[in-house]
Amino acid sequence: MFSLAKHIYALERTMRTIPHLPTAFEYYSAIHMTQLYQKPFYVYQDIPAQTKQQWGFPLQDMGVDLADERFDHIAQVKYYRSDSEITYGRLSTFLATPLLVGRKHLTLSLLRPQESILHAHIQKIVMRGDITDHTLCAKAFLHAMK
DSSP: OOOHHHHHHHHHHHHTTOOOHHHHHHHHHHHHHHHHHTSOEEEGGGSOHHHHHHTTOOSSOSSOOEEETTSSEEEEEOOOOTTOEEOHHHHHHHHTHHHHTTOTTOEEEEEEETTSEEOHHHHHHHHHTSSEEEEEOHHHHHHHTO
């Protein structure tokens, strides 16, 4: 039987070995999503090629940073510093993923530090419910890295 606790522990262990903070933030975000939705989320680069192909996703990076095990819910992770703005151009490939893979009803999420700012165009997309915006505490992330 699959254990969410073991999955989270493995993500935490991996996260602490990564010196590149934006990449480590992807693992922190996967932990958050796993806890929030009570199902495992995986960092895209760790997903085997055959699994990506099975669900119709590209092998190369097309903006997807996290996915659940059935690829029904995907996420983009942005580790932007305080007062940095996330623009449409930074999310456009990710936002096009449902069309690129032929699955219009994918659930999309954006995970970012709460200190970052969404451009007005992205705010409209969030308000329409096309993507869920998850803001995480950068200080808690940095503390978790210890």
